[in-house]
Amino acid sequence: MSRSYFFRSLLLIAVLAIGFISCAPTELDNSEEKGAGVPQQQEYTIEIKQMKFIPAEITVHKGDKITFVNHDLVTHDITDDPGKTWTSSALPADESWSMTVTQSSNYYCTLHPTMKGKISVE
């Protein structure tokens, strides 16, 4: 085996090795692949306007975030109906409140009980 043949072979191995390393998935790539199957958190807004929740019914996924924005003149709240297991407490005009959805719920405003809404988790 000539010396030039030996060096050429060595160079080829080095190039192939560099190519292999650069094409190998990184730690970051690997983590993204793992996360690809998990849905991203979606964000939704429910407006409180003219004494109504708009939209009154919404379908989301578990873990999604819903922000309620009070555009009315008066204070409202958003409370689980009928269990009252969660509540925004008083939400004055022009303020907002966010929640992460864990389960389907009916909700209402305890201050104005004719105002009702529904969150469905699919």
Place this chain on the structure above:
Amino acid sequence: MDEIFVTFFNNDFSNNKLKKMIMKKMTPAVMRSFAIAFALFTTTGPAMAQSNPSLTDPEVAHVAVVANQIDIGYADIAIKKSKDGEVVKFAETMKRDHTAVIEQAAALAKKLGVTPKDNAVSQKLLADADKTKKSLNGKSGKAFNKAYIDNEVAYHKAVIGAVEGLLIPETDNAELKQLLQNVVPALKAHLGHAEMVQKNYK
């Protein structure tokens, strides 16, 4: 029987047969509502037929503030006298919401450089409210709760009718008109809430 509609019937109906017929058909709450609405409309009645509005914008603003103050006055009595949690909670909502509306109206009046002006409609509303307050203060227990919530149903029906049928059409300023329009859904929600509480006192 509430003096407001006693006055109304005595002063404005000459036909006794018709008077008796209507009295028989109408519940006290409906009669009260009818009388409040009648008071609002008759006070401004002649001008309603004219092309010029009978109320100026400062007068509309005054009527709106007075109408809200009156319901706050009723709520204060209920908060003080009632021991029914639902009635008290409703009254607290009335006080909070109508105070918020007054604050909005005051802020708008300041922005527009308008001073709400006293007028015959406001005076009539206040005079009738004084009579209703005296009547409420003379009651206690279940009788008070029933009288208060019946009056709230009647009052909100009358005010919704007056705001939609009189105040909004008579308002020239777009921002004041918009404020009145924004208040109507709140009044309707109050009416719905009052009717829910009223079912406990049927």
